Amino acid sequence: MNPTKKGDFEITSQTLALIATTTPYGKVTTEVLETHSKREIPVQPSRLVDEACRYFAASLPGRLAGTKQVAGFTHKPPIVISQSMGIYFFPTISPKRKDCSWIAHSHIHSFDSNDGYNTTIHFTNGTSIVVPVSPGMIANQIQRTAQFRFLLENRIKHSSVYTAEQIAEPFA
Template sequence: MYKDFYTPSYEISPLTMAVIANPIKKGETYSYVLEEEMEYAIDNSPSRLMNDACKYLGSSLKGRQDGTREICGITHKAPISVDPSCGMYFFPTTSPANPKCSWIAHTHIDQINRIPDNSTEIIFHNGKKITLKVSYGSMLNQVQRTAQFRYLLDQRIKYLQKHAADLVAEPQP
């Protein structure tokens, strides 16, 4: 399913569709990154890659999770916005502390399907497919919670853009 293109480092981008956990030994996890046109093997866990992406844009994974909690009250398996201006919204498949946690880019999902043995197939807009050992109900819940978070954050951003001139502090005479 995955090509063996190894790179020692990777930066999450708008082309990233999924960052999939692949435990190799106890305590060690590496990631398969699925992009629109390429696939990579990375020597870091998915949550580490997500944290690095958040830090690159001036926050951290925990900071993004805290922001999600403030915006819509989601506390567990919180979706995050790595960069809302580029539509980079991701959700975890389990607790991000779990080495089996993968991250899926909400923007790239076309559909999800129930698969026997408590798994879910994700079909992306470009036709690529992955199957994860996550229940369909849990995956559907994560997709819906991410959509709710995206909507609420987008509304805040639109409000701020609309009222930007009014919100700028002007010096008092």
């Protein structure tokens, strides 16, 4: 996968987070944290997420719509990039904002509050980041991602052959 012309990067099961950073000139770029490395990519995090979704034959808007269909979440919805690889991410703020960061659900070990307004997220590989959102919001996002993951995996596990009427129902 080559999501940008400025370098090759692929969201994998080793990706911990895509952190929005702003350059001194006001451009939003991405600090990519992986289990064994860290690097800067000169595009916004949501663009990397969209390109990862497209690699798996979807798009970020499609994944957001899918989350709404499965779990009913409309605000800061978690998404699945690849269900078979277990790659689920949640946004720290609205995905429509350029400065939205994305956190991989499966790599979170714990989190704690710095001051009630910022949260330190501790990852399973021993690294940590500070995000400018409340610990209550992070707790909510972790719980919503777990619920979405359960609902989606349960739906897939118990799916059967659908009739044409069942398939057409969401479009009616």
